[in-house]
Amino acid sequence: MSHSRNASTASKSGHAPHANIKAAHHHAPARHVVPAAADYDTALSIEARKYLKTYGLTPPAVDTYEKQNQRALAILNSRQTPIEKYQYLSVLRSTNTHLFYRLLAQNVKELTPLIYTPTVGEACQRWSELYTQPEGMYLSFEDKGHLHSVIQNWPHHDVDITVVTDGSRILGLGDLGINGMGIPVGKLSLYTACAGIDPMRTLPLCLDLGTSNEKFRNDPLYMGSRRDKVTAEEEKEFLDEMMAALTERWPGIVIQYEDFKNPFPSLERYQETYTMFNDDIQGTGAVILGGFINGVKQSRVAPKDQRAVFLGAGSAGVGVAKQLTEFFMKEGLSEEEAKKRFWLVDSQGLVTTDRGKLAEHKIYFARDDNEGKQYKTLEEIVEYVKPTILMGLSTIGGAFTPHILTRMAELNDKPVIFPLSNPSSKSECTFEDAIKYTKGRCLFASGSPFPTLHFEGKDLVPGQGNNMYVFPGIGLGAILSKAVSVTQNMIYASAEALSTSLLPEEIKENWLYPDIRRIREVSVEVTRGVIRAAQADKVDRELALRNISDEELESFIRNRMYDPYTEHDKVNEELRELAQHVMGSPMSPTGQSNGFGRMASRPGTANGGK
Numbered sequence: 001m002s003h004s005r006n007a008s009t010a011s012k013s014g015h016a017p018h019a020n021i022k023a024a025h026h027h028a029p030a031r032h033v034v035p036a037a038a039d040y041d042t043a044l045s046i047e048a049r050k051y052l053k054t055y056g057l058t059p060p061a062v063d064t065y066e067k068q069n070q071r072a073l074a075i076l077n078s079r080q081t082p083i084e085k086y087q088y089l090s091v092l093r094s095t096n097t098h099l100f101y102r103l104l105a106q107n108v109k110e111l112t113p114l115i116y117t118p119t120v121g122e123a124c125q126r127w128s129e130l131y132t133q134p135e136g137m138y139l140s141f142e143d144k145g146h147l148h149s150v151i152q153n154w155p156h157h158d159v160d161i162t163v164v165t166d167g168s169r170i171l172g173l174g175d176l177g178i179n180g181m182g183i184p185v186g187k188l189s190l191y192t193a194c195a196g197i198d199p200m201r202t203l204p205l206c207l208d209l210g211t212s213n214e215k216f217r218n219d220p221l222y223m224g225s226r227r228d229k230v231t232a233e234e235e236k237e238f239l240d241e242m243m244a245a246l247t248e249r250w251p252g253i254v255i256q257y258e259d260f261k262n263p264f265p266s267l268e269r270y271q272e273t274y275t276m277f278n279d280d281i282q283g284t285g286a287v288i289l290g291g292f293i294n295g296v297k298q299s300r301v302a303p304k305d306q307r308a309v310f311l312g313a314g315s316a317g318v319g320v321a322k323q324l325t326e327f328f329m330k331e332g333l334s335e336e337e338a339k340k341r342f343w344l345v346d347s348q349g350l351v352t353t354d355r356g357k358l359a360e361h362k363i364y365f366a367r368d369d370n371e372g373k374q375y376k377t378l379e380e381i382v383e384y385v386k387p388t389i390l391m392g393l394s395t396i397g398g399a400f401t402p403h404i405l406t407r408m409a410e411l412n413d414k415p416v417i418f419p420l421s422n423p424s425s426k427s428e429c430t431f432e433d434a435i436k437y438t439k440g441r442c443l444f445a446s447g448s449p450f451p452t453l454h455f456e457g458k459d460l461v462p463g464q465g466n467n468m469y470v471f472p473g474i475g476l477g478a479i480l481s482k483a484v485s486v487t488q489n490m491i492y493a494s495a496e497a498l499s500t501s502l503l504p505e506e507i508k509e510n511w512l513y514p515d516i517r518r519i520r521e522v523s524v525e526v527t528r529g530v531i532r533a534a535q536a537d538k539v540d541r542e543l544a545l546r547n548i549s550d551e552e553l554e555s556f557i558r559n560r561m562y563d564p565y566t567e568h569d570k571v572n573e574e575l576r577e578l579a580q581h582v583m584g585s586p587m588s589p590t591g592q593s594n595g596f597g598r599m600a601s602r603p604g605t606a607n608g609g610k
């Protein structure tokens with residue numbers, strides 16, 4: 001696994017472990033480790049193999065990156081189902097981390113759905129059934145009082161970022177307990193692929209706080225505790241201890257909360273005291289705002305005339321509505337006017353003040369102008385509100401029925417239709433239905449990917465409104481600026497940077513989001529925006545970045561990003577030099593080494609993914 005201990009490298013070589021070799025390449029003080037499995041990479045030069053004493057343990061030929069990619073893609077294509085492909089890619093990430101990320105860089109559009117949403121949803125549902133290898137850290141409620149010492153077991157010295165879940169609301173699939181580990185693993189893979197966070201400095205973290213999932217509790221193969229979910233008070237005490245323990249071991253760590261059932265209390269409690277953010281509330285808010293800003297330009301409906309119906313009033317629904325409210329206010333509306341542009345709907349119907357006791361997070365948007373009438377169904381609510389915007393964050397697949405979509409097209413020239421629930425089975429409608437029933441006029445984005453559609457002689461590409469466009473840059477920005485906290489301005493800046501990252505040809509095609517294949521470039525822009533906002537808010541501790549130009553900042557960011565191509569080249573090159581040093585006489589430039597056999601040429605340095 002990519003997070004495996006590096007003991008073998010140090011002991012087998014008998015000389016300087018990789019840790020020291022790699023340190024020279026990082027600006028940060030690093031006791032950076034290469035996974036032991038990387039010692040067996042078939043692209044390692046012959047010298048490197050001899051130095052590591054892995055010579056003879058891999059097939060003789062030195063692979064080029066192209067050949068490795070070709071072989072890996074062929075194996076991947078031979079796997080039949082998405083989950084089989086997911087399993088193959090997980091093993092690849094463990095056994096050859098750099099190759100995994102090279103493959104991902106070259107095929108980001110094709111592979112992201114296999115390592116992330118939607119396939120990660122099935123992987124989580126079946127995590128205990130399919131479990132083969134460790135890929136992160138599990139902290140149990142039973143460890144309360146000892147979290148500090150359990151955390152010491154993480155084998156890597158440095159961690160820049162962790163994604164933590166308790167599995168209690170995995171995508172739209174409900175409480176999956178410790179099976180939720182797939183989510184931190186998937187999100188952190190994207191941190192590396194999209195924002196170049198060094199994979200060895202990431203920590204996937206899954207909390208076992210019990211599960212309300214009775215089926216799992218009774219499943220003999222389930223690998224978590226069989227207790228019911230702990231109380232909110234117990235959870236709070238546990239999280240207090242965890243936050244302190246993580247920050248004590250890694251003082252600069254960025255902590256991303258993910259897929260908690262009710263994440264509002266922890267966000268409120270920790271956002272000013274730790275470098276943390278909640279991806280489902282804040283990341284989702286930012287990514288939807290980013291696409292929406294472009295949507296507003298296309299629909300030409302002024303903020304004061306927008307009417308947004310949100311199906312779903314949970315963490316994501318409220319997070320997005322809050323972010324759009326802020327945008328409307330920046331566009332000149334008062335807070336009261338901005339707030340009134342939203343009608344939130346939950347499983348009980350329209351959220352109104354006269355409905356009785358409401359959950360804390362719903363109160364802000366509760367309507368008081370319904371004149372005593374309770375609106376229950378989405379159809380009724382669409383008739384009542386006559387919305388310009390329909391957002392879906394409800395986990396109810398197919399909730400945007402043909403009738404509702406048709407009505408949206410009658411009401412608007414360019415209706416905004418965003419079915420954002422994940423995975424695909426929970427999407428409130430498909431891209432095909434949205435296009436069909438709005439006669440191709442809707443401005444569309446979905447949380448899960450949908451295929452390109454051929455419609456009236458044109459290829460229509462759906463936007464993917466998924467927080468993957470912003471969380472990597474929010475995290476990297478917080479890391480590089482050494483932010484003490486993640487402020488609301490940093491989140492807003494990520495949305496603005498995303499909205500301006502479209503290329504002229506993407507704008508011409510009326511896209512709301514940039515091409516996913518450019519995600520690494522987009523993440524650089526998001527990171528830069530986040531760092532500038534951290535500086536404006538004076539939460540940054542990397543003072544050297546304050547007075548440099550945007551261009552310099554951009555190249556600073558790029559230089560700090562892990563690159564699976566050059567990373568491996570560097571290791572090869574350094575091992576070659578070390579081998580020369582340790583083995584005495586220099587290697588002959590004509591290809592003869594000092595008696596250990598023929599030298600091989602270095603592996604290719606193709607760079608097609610960048």
Ligand SMILES: NC(=O)c1ccc[n+]([C@@H]2O[C@H](COP(=O)([O-])OP(=O)(O)OC[C@H]3O[C@@H](n4cnc5c(N)ncnc54)[C@H](O)[C@@H]3O)[C@@H](O)[C@H]2O)c1
Pocket residue numbers: 169170171172173261279280284287311312313314315316317345346347348349392393394395396420421422423426446447448465466467468
């Ligand atoms: N696209 C993205 O980037 C993104 C980001 C975060 C969450 N999501 C997705 O959004 C969905 C919701 O996530 P969440 O964190 O807000 O969950 P949540 O549990 O906090 O909220 C779900 C909301 O949906 C409402 N709901 C449930 N059944 C309903 C029904 N029949 N009719 C109307 N409303 C109903 C609930 O009352 C609740 O308000 C999930 O599917 C998740 O995968 C997408």
Ligand SMILES: O=C(O)C[C@H](O)C(=O)O
Pocket residue numbers: 117170171172259279280421422447466467
């Ligand atoms: O995980 C995703 O694909 C997005 C989001 O964080 C979600 O919870 O659905």
Ligand SMILES: [Mg+2]
Pocket residue numbers: 171258259279280
């Ligand atoms: Mg999530």
